[in-house]
Amino acid sequence: MPDKTTEQQTPPAGEPRTIKKYPNRRLYDTSTSTYITLAEVRQLVIDGVQVQVRDAKSGEDLTRSILLQIILEEEAGGTPMFTEAVLANIIRFYGHAMQGFMGAYLEKNVQMFTEVQARLAEQAKTITPEMWSQFMNLQSPMMQNLMGSYIEQSHNVFQHMQEQMNKQTEQMLGAFGIKKR
Template identity: 65%
Template sequence: MPQDHDSTTADDSGVRVIKKYPNRRLYDSATSTYITLAQVKEMVIAGERVRVRDAKTSEDLTRSILLQIILEEEAGGAPMFSEAALANIIRFYGHTMQGFMGAYLERNVAAFSEMQSRMQDQAKSFSPEAWAQYMKLPANPMGAVQEQMQEQMKKQTEQMLEMFGLKR
C-alpha cells in the first residue's frame, strides 16, 4: 500500500483527496484503498467533493479526471451532448468570450440541477393517491416546467451565439 506522505484524507474545506499514481491507479486517502474511476464517479454523483492530486507532484488533476469520466459516459451509449453542441463548445475555446461561456454553462447547469432537486423533493411528498391523480392528468405539469426551462435556455443560448457571430 502506498505511503501517505502528507497523511491527508481531506483538505481544509472537507474535500476528499484522491491520489493518482504513475501506474494510473487512484488511491483514496480517506479509505486507504485503491479505487476505480467508476467509484470516483459514484462519489461525484453522491454529491461528495473530490480533489484528485498527482501523488508525486501534488498537481491538481481533478478536471482531467472529471473530463475522463464525462468522455467515458459520452462514449458509453446515450450521450448527453450532440455533435452540434460539442462543436459549439469547441468554437468558444480561444474566443474572447471563452470565460463567459464557461460561466454561462455553469449557471444553467446549476439552475437545471436546482429545478430537478425541487421537483424530486415535491415528488417525495406525494401520497399514493396523489400519484394516482397525477398520472391521470392529460399532460404532465412537471414536463411542462421542464419544457419551459428548455425553451428559455435554448433562446438564451441562441441570443448569446448570435451576439458573438456564431449561429447553429
C-alpha cells in the same frame, strides 16, 4: 506506496476528499486508504462528495482531467448527453472572446437545472400514482411553474452575460477613444 495500515480518515467538513493518482494510473483514496476505480470516483461525484485528485509525485491538481475522463467514458458508452452539434459548438468557443462567458453561462444553467431537478424530486415524494400521471402531463401547473422558473432564471443569466459583454465592449472601445452609439 501508501501505508495500508492507516485507519480511515474522513476529511473535515467542507474539505474535498483527496485522491492521489500514481504513475501506474491507479487512484488512491486517502480517506479510506484504498485504491479505487474511475467508476468509484464517478459514484463519489454522483453522491455529492467533493473530490480533489492530485498527482502523487508532483501534487499537481488533476481533478478536471479525471472529471473529463469520466465524462468521456460516459459519452462513449450508453446514451450520450451531448450531440455532435453541441460538442462542435463548445469547441468553437475555445479561444473566442466569449469563452469565459460561455463557461459561466453553462455552469449557472446546469446549477439551475440541478436545483429544479432537486425540487421536482422533493415534490415527487408526496405524489400518488394518479397525481404522478397528471404531473407528467405537460399541462400540469406544477410542471409549468418549475419549467417557467428554470427558463426565467436561464433568461436572466443570459441577460446578465449580455450586460457584462456590453460593459466590457464599452470599456475596450473607450480605451481606444471610441464611443458606442
